[in-house]
Amino acid sequence: MMNWYFQSGKESDVVLDTKITISRNIEGFPFVPKLKDDQAKEIIDRLEQSSVIANYNLKMLKLSDMDELTRQSLVEKYMLNSKYINGNLENKAILMNEDENICIVLNEKDHLKIQVFASGLELESSLNLAMELEEKLDKELKFAYNNKYGYLTSSPTNLGTGLRASVIAHLPALSKTQNLSKIFEAVNDLGMNIKDIYGEGVRIKGNIYQISNKQTLGIREKDIIKNLKAIVDKVIEQERLARKILAKNQVELEDDVYRSYGILTNSRKITNEEMVSLMSDVRLGVDMGIIKEITDLKVNKLDILSRSANLQKYFGENLDVFDRNIKRAELVKKIINE
Amino acid sequence: MMNWYFQSGKESDVVLDTKITISRNIEGFPFVPKLKDDQAKEIIDRLEQSSVIANYNLKMLKLSDMDELTRQSLVEKYMLNSKYINGNLENKAILMNEDENICIVLNEKDHLKIQVFASGLELESSLNLAMELEEKLDKELKFAYNNKYGYLTSSPTNLGTGLRASVIAHLPALSKTQNLSKIFEAVNDLGMNIKDIYGEGVRIKGNIYQISNKQTLGIREKDIIKNLKAIVDKVIEQERLARKILAKNQVELEDDVYRSYGILTNSRKITNEEMVSLMSDVRLGVDMGIIKEITDLKVNKLDILSRSANLQKYFGENLDVFDRNIKRAELVKKIINE
Numbered sequence: 001m002m003n004w005y006f007q008s009g010k011e012s013d014v015v016l017d018t019k020i021t022i023s024r025n026i027e028g029f030p031f032v033p034k035l036k037d038d039q040a041k042e043i044i045d046r047l048e049q050s051s052v053i054a055n056y057n058l059k060m061l062k063l064s065d066m067d068e069l070t071r072q073s074l075v076e077k078y079m080l081n082s083k084y085i086n087g088n089l090e091n092k093a094i095l096m097n098e099d100e101n102i103c104i105v106l107n108e109k110d111h112l113k114i115q116v117f118a119s120g121l122e123l124e125s126s127l128n129l130a131m132e133l134e135e136k137l138d139k140e141l142k143f144a145y146n147n148k149y150g151y152l153t154s155s156p157t158n159l160g161t162g163l164r165a166s167v168i169a170h171l172p173a174l175s176k177t178q179n180l181s182k183i184f185e186a187v188n189d190l191g192m193n194i195k196d197i198y199g200e201g202v203r204i205k206g207n208i209y210q211i212s213n214k215q216t217l218g219i220r221e222k223d224i225i226k227n228l229k230a231i232v233d234k235v236i237e238q239e240r241l242a243r244k245i246l247a248k249n250q251v252e253l254e255d256d257v258y259r260s261y262g263i264l265t266n267s268r269k270i271t272n273e274e275m276v277s278l279m280s281d282v283r284l285g286v287d288m289g290i291i292k293e294i295t296d297l298k299v300n301k302l303d304i305l306s307r308s309a310n311l312q313k314y315f316g317e318n319l320d321v322f323d324r325n326i327k328r329a330e331l332v333k334k335i336i337n338e
Numbered sequence: 339m340m341n342w343y344f345q346s347g348k349e350s351d352v353v354l355d356t357k358i359t360i361s362r363n364i365e366g367f368p369f370v371p372k373l374k375d376d377q378a379k380e381i382i383d384r385l386e387q388s389s390v391i392a393n394y395n396l397k398m399l400k401l402s403d404m405d406e407l408t409r410q411s412l413v414e415k416y417m418l419n420s421k422y423i424n425g426n427l428e429n430k431a432i433l434m435n436e437d438e439n440i441c442i443v444l445n446e447k448d449h450l451k452i453q454v455f456a457s458g459l460e461l462e463s464s465l466n467l468a469m470e471l472e473e474k475l476d477k478e479l480k481f482a483y484n485n486k487y488g489y490l491t492s493s494p495t496n497l498g499t500g501l502r503a504s505v506i507a508h509l510p511a512l513s514k515t516q517n518l519s520k521i522f523e524a525v526n527d528l529g530m531n532i533k534d535i536y537g538e539g540v541r542i543k544g545n546i547y548q549i550s551n552k553q554t555l556g557i558r559e560k561d562i563i564k565n566l567k568a569i570v571d572k573v574i575e576q577e578r579l580a581r582k583i584l585a586k587n588q589v590e591l592e593d594d595v596y597r598s599y600g601i602l603t604n605s606r607k608i609t610n611e612e613m614v615s616l617m618s619d620v621r622l623g624v625d626m627g628i629i630k631e632i633t634d635l636k637v638n639k640l641d642i643l644s645r646s647a648n649l650q651k652y653f654g655e656n657l658d659v660f661d662r663n664i665k666r667a668e669l670v671k672k673i674i675n676e
Contacts, residue, residue, distance in 0.1 A: 251664055255606035262604025268593035326589055 004101040005077065005304055008296040009120020013287040014236045016168045016208070018122045019078065020130040023110040023153045023162040024143045031154040032107055040091035040107050047095060047106060052136050057097045058104070064089040069318070072309035079103045079115065102133065110154050110162075112137065121232065123165060123225045131221065150217065160217030165225055167232050168197065172207040172284045173242035183235060187211060190231050198276065206276040211235065243288060257285030261293070265336055269325040275306050294336060301335050342439040343415065343642055346634040347458020351625040352574045354506040354546070356460045357416065358468040361448040361491045361500040362481040369492040370445055378429035378445050385433060385444060390474050395435045396442070402427040407656070410647035417441045417453065440471065448492050448500075450475065459570065461503060461563045469559065488555065498555030503563055505570050506535065510545040510622045511580035521573060525549060528569050536614065544614040549573065581626060595623030599631070603674055607663040613644050632674060639673050 005017065025031060026046070029039050047053075048060055063071060063085065071085040074094070084092065084105070095104040105113040114137070116130040137143075144152040150160035158164065174180050187194040194211045198204040211232055213224045246253050260281035264270070270278075283299050285291035305314050306328050312319050315327050343355065363369060364384070367377050385391075386398055401409060401423065409423040412432070422430065422443070433442040443451040452475070454468040475481075482490040488498035496502065512518050525532040532549045536542040549570055551562045584591045598619035602608070608616075621637050623629035643652050644666050650657050653665050 251606050255667075258604040258606055259601055262600030262602075263597055264600075266596040266600025268589050268596055329593075 002099075004099050004117055004119055006297060006300045007119040008300065009118060009122055011121040011236055012119065012296065014169055014171070014239045015121040015232065016170055017120065018118045018126050019164075019166050019168070020116045020123075020126040021164040021166075022112075022114040022130050022134050023151075023158045023164070024112045024114065024134065024137070024141075025152055025154070026111050027142045027144045029111060032109060032111065033154065035091075035107065035111075037088070037091060043111050044091070044093050044106055046141060047093075047104075047112075050137060050140050052133060052140075053095065055136070056102055056133070058095040058102060059097070061094050061096060062090070063092040063094070069309050069313050073307075073313050074103075076307040076309050077304070079117075080105060081108055084108045102129070104133070110158075112141075112143075121167060121229075121236075123167070123229050123232075127163075127165065127221060127225050158216050161219065161221050161224065163216055163221050163224055164212055165228050166210050166212035167228070169209050169211060169232070169235060169239070170207060170280065170283055170287075171209055171235070171239050172280050173246050174239050175205075175207045177242045177245055179238070179242055183238060187231055187235065190227075191215060192228060192231050204273045204276050205280065207280045208276075243284075247288065253288075254285075254290055257281045257288075257290055261285060261291055264332055267329050267332075269322075270329045270332070271325055272306070272308060272328070275302075275328060279303055279306075298335055298338070302332060305335070306331055340437075342437050342455055342457055344635060344638045345457040346638065347456060347460055349459040349574055350457065350634065352507055352509070352577045353459040353570065354508055355458065356456045356464050357502075357504050357506070358454045358461075358464040359502040359504075360450075360452040360468050360472050361489075361496045361502070362450040362452065362472065362475070362479075363490055363492070364449045365480045365482045367449060370447060370449065371492065373429075373445065373449075375426070375429060381449050382429070382431050382444055384479060385431075385442075385450075388475060388478050390471060390478075391433065393474070394440055394471070396433040396440060397435070399432050399434060400428070401430040401432070407647050407651050411645075411651055412441075414645040414647050415642070417455075418443060419446060422446045440467070442471070448496075450479075450481075459505060459567075459574075461505070461567050461570075465501075465503065465559060465563050496554050499557065499559050499562065501554055501559050501562055502550055503566050504548050504550035505566070507547050507549060507570070507573060507577070508545060508618065508621055508625075509547055509573070509577050510618050511584050512577050513543075513545045515580045515583055517576070517580055521576060525569055525573065528565075529553060530566060530569050542611045542614050543618065545618045581622075585626065591626075592623075592628055595619045595626075595628055599623060599629055602670055605667050605670075607660075608667045608670070609663055610644070610646060610666070613640075613666060617641055617644075636673055636676070640670060643673070644669055 026043060029035060029043065052058060053060065071080070074080045075082045075085060091107050093106045096102065101117045103115045105115065114130055114133050116126045118126045146152055151162040153159055153162050171180065174183055184194055191214055192211055193214055194209055197208050197210050198206055211228070213228050215224065260278040264278045264282055279302060282291060286294060286296060286299050304310055308324060311324055311328055311331060314331065319327055364381060367373060367381065390396060391398065409418070412418045413420045413423060429445050431444045434440065439455045441453045443453065452468055452471050454464045456464045484490055489500040491497055491500050509518065512521055522532055529552055530549055531552055532547055535546050535548050536544055549566070551566050553562065598616040602616045602620055617640060620629060624632060624634060624637050642648055646662060649662055649666055649669060652669065657665055
């Protein structure tokens with residue numbers, strides 16, 4: 001089994017992955033904050049009977065049936081909101097396929113959060129799949145819709161299409177050449193959001209940014225995607241340009257990425273923060289053809305599996321911070337030598 | 339050919355090498371500061387005719403016949419004083435064998451500086467060889483001697499025996515456990531000198547110290563050696579004890595030494611300062627049996643050959659600082675992969 005997130009897709013030297021989210025609510029039920037336990041259960045029941053389960057090889061997984069690490073691992077994979085894994089877990093469930101590229105979350109912020117993931121830049125195809133799922137579910141469930149506002153969502157920022165399209169981009173060269181603020185400005189001016197996925201002002205320097213649409217209302221889905229794609233294409237172009245500038249100082253660049261590679265592969269304990277920062281250099285080195293010792297696949301594996309919950313799931317045990325740091329270094333050696 | 343300084347001797351986990359220096363002046367000549375050119379040449383001529391040249395396979399090398407890099411390389415190997423390689427080089431010469439463990443310097447501070455080097459802790463045997471050389475030379479040259487003071491030297495600190503015995507010790511664990519100041523105090527109290535070979539207050543942290551005798555007057559050579567040996571044995575014991583303490587925190591220690599190993603072997607440019615500091619960790623790792631990827635011999639080679647002049651001699655070209663840093667990283671790869 002090769003989950004989508006281990007693979008490399010289009011423009012993967014800059015775009016790590018694409019995520020399409022469509023938020024929907026079922027007619028006749030109150031929004032989640034006012035949803036009663038029996039209503040939440042009824043929504044789960046209705047989904048259980050949906051034809052999409054068989055047609056897309058989905059599995060219904062109740063959050064109360066998962067162990068804590070599995071729930072946290074889904075948060076780390078950006079499938080669940082971290083707030084969602086608290087509270088009454090009986091009312092919460094996901095529908096997911098084996099590849100994990102489809103993940104429908106029930107009773108999170110809205111009744112349904114239809115998510116489609118893909119490696120690399122795959123906005124159109126991901127949107128198509130998400131909309132196909134949405135249509136089929138709509139026929140069976142009937143989603144709350146208003147002629148003026150379009151699809152109704154618990155948060156007004158999602159009203160209309162209920163569509164959030166986002167791309168995760170690795171922008172180390174724009175960062176190293178001090179060009180990020182210009183990019184931030186341009187992306188915002190063009191009506192899109194851009195943010196550091198590790199949070200603003202955080203010490204972690206992974207150089208990984210999420211670019212997503214702001215507007216959901218009064219615009220067609222295809223246009224949202226088209227606009228986002230145009231902007232992401234520009235960002236990719238700028239990042240590649242910045243890499244060419246870095247490449248002019250070949251020794252400096254090689255020294256940077258190989259020092260990080262050297263520390264990564266030789267350390268005996270490594271914090272999550274340091275891992276993220278080292279991986280940015282190593283990914284850049286691999287993507288620029290400098291580091292030849294490891295493949296893209298291994299970079300992705302290291303990236304995903306080194307996150308705290310995934311790491312513990314990988315080793316099949318609950319670990320405190322001290323032991324996680326040791327096991328993280330062990331994981332690196334295992335994957336490098338695979 | 340395997341020069342003495344690439345080898346590992348006794349107690350080599352702590353003691354890198356031993357050096358015995360006997361300073362002598364020839365009767366009937368003024369001390370070096372007042373020595374005229376023709377007198378300096380006469381001293382060189384007399385040595386040229388000495389029987390020790392043939393008996394110990396020595397070669398006479400005039401400093402004026404060497405290129406600048408070779409002279410600097412001798413300074414880096416602690417055979418010549420850095421001040422000695424300036425001024426009129428016609429009056430200066432050394433007598434050296436192929437192993438380079440015997441190096442007699444002419445007209446430096448005194449007419450003769452008889453030096454014997456050995457890997458590891460070799461005080462007695464080195465003293466014996468140095469005294470054997472001294473006796474043979476004395477018969478032929480007749481050294482200035484005074485019944486009250488013993489052998490006369492240009493600096494009063496060498497009067498008497500003219501003997502300086504020193505040991506180079508690597509004390510990373512005493513440094514990491516913050517025990518160095520105690521050691522410094524004890525060594526000084528026991529009448530010996532101890533100093534950082536990279537100079538006091540210098541930023542370089544190579545954890546390499548020279549321990550040598552203070553007293554040269556009113557004491558027999560054998561007793562100087564015996565006292566120094568007793569103190570060095572204590573220092574070795576303390577350093578080994580400190581290593582045992584470090585070893586209790588195995589992960590921390592392995593992490594430390596392997597990170598340095600990772601940077602050393604992966605960097606693409608490396609300054610002399612950083613090299614010295616990384617090599618201290620790597621040497622500790624190898625000596626404690628943690629780092630198994632390289633041998634003692636390679637550690638010694640890296641240590642010696644990475645010094646600026648040696649590095650340039652190794653690559654057979656004059657290099658500026660920028661290129662030296664690149665070539666230093668290249669040297670590491672070459673030697674590691676030998």
